Amino acid sequence: MTLLQSENIGFRYDGPWVLRRVSFNIGEGSFVGILGPNGSGKSTLLKIMDGILTPREGRATMDGRDIGTMSRRDIARRAAVVPQDYTGIFTFTAREIVLMGRSPHLDPWSFEGKRDHEIVSRVMAQTDTQGFADRSLDQLSGGERQRVLIARALAQEPRVMLLDEPTAFLDIRHQVEIMNILKLLNKEEGLTVLAVTHDINLASLYCDRIILLNGGTIHAEGPPAEVMTADNIEAVYGLPVVSGSHELTGRPVIMPRME
């Protein structure tokens, strides 16, 4: 079943087109990566799929509904966004941040109830963040903070998780930690994942499908084995590469040619 759909989307701010004629379907339960060089429109596309930006052409739908007609609350109950890093200025604790994920299910002036606290405990267990639940976010490492933000997104009880370079500031171990959590949720709970990433090889390893953007249009789309070819990557990134395969999974691995 299609959860997110992009129908011939075009978008620009005041200048040239950032996205043009972009169409794809994201099926419920899939794990999709959006790849592409800087300025290829990845983050813009993610914002359109969350209704934060409105396409100039075409339309984006969630659950068959035009996202432009949905309230923020409607959207936030279905789709949760994981940003690159925590952007707050006040020293909330990890638990307080995760509780904020319950916001789309609460009235403006209200306090979280028993059920909200139960959900928060559950998602903090899933993301292994209970150990520092009462520490403030600025005392946590980048990897810990990122897991808290994933927990916050999970507390929204979303059907799809939208991630904007969730591992951008993390070392390889913490990157894999994050991807493993997402993969587990995807497999066991059927959570749909749509992640913008710069990490070609991690995307190849974890995603069922890859959307490869270039200059605002889709250059290639499909399973990693089809999309992650040396030719495609060279064409999109303008970098000579060699491709191999991952010893255990057989997924494509891309490395610079380094001549």
Add this chain to the structure above:
Amino acid sequence: MSFLSSFSLQPVTLGRVIKISLLLLLLFLTVSIISLFAGAADITLPIVIRDLLPLGAEGHKALSPSEKSILFSIRLPRVILAGLVGAALSISGVVFQALLRNPLADPYILGISAGSAVGAVTGILLGAEALILGIPGMAFLGAILAVLVVFGIAGTGRRLETSTLLLTGVMVNAFFSAVILFVFSISDNLQLQRAIYWTMGDLSLADDQAIIYAGFFLFAGMAFIYKYARFLNILAMGEDTALQLGIPAGKTKIILLTAASLVTAAAVAASGTIGFIGLIIPHILRLIVGPDHRILLPAAFLCGGAFLVFADTMARCLVSPAELPVGVITALCGAPYFLALLRRRLSS
């Protein structure tokens, strides 16, 4: 410090909000009562109680008419107005800090108080005092104008960097101060002589009308702001995050900014530009009750009130029988506090 932070770690519940509010209400009332009996005239609490209670004890010293007048017509309105103005400046500081995402934001530093003052002074010059709500209305327009400038520079959804905040504040203040001086210089209106005091903040003009206006707009503004207290927690993480968590950020921000401007204007119209309360009080309270606005707002409301009542008592008593504008006291406390905070932020 560990005591303070362990206190702020408890989850925020309605029960905790009520408990802390009652505690701080007690603090506010205590400070207010002390303030009522502080001053040049020798009036003490037992005398007043004996005077008010018809016990008719033999030979007790009753209040003379002039003492009564000092207590109920001079000190009491002044304590009430100080409480209202302090509460107003403190909660508007909380709102501006969350929306500009900078804990150094304060209506005085940002120039929003100065904008209000320009509105009020212009109102006096144009004779708006003849109209109901003429002066507070003009103060509100001035505040909105300043808010538009500040938020125009901050941009929508972006965080206002400390250096930008300070430069904007300095420039907005410089501009509005110039406008005020201009208005003073072209006017020989007696009212304006009085209004000079406003530039430093002054509570000695407390009368029933000032109290009613300030009280009405403060409570109305607080009601709107408190309705969105939980949203403020999330808006402090940025507009995109707020949208992603299901909050209609644009609409909520406009409501909150309007309410905070109204509250600031109510304070300035009654007492002029009193600085730094909106900075000091929220900052201290975040350390004690935590950053959650559902608890921070009522706490800032009550402590801001108590603080200004205290500061005004100092203003009355320090150089008695003369007195200082209360803004001198708050600036003497607030400016060093601000600099210390700034230094810590810049070095981290």
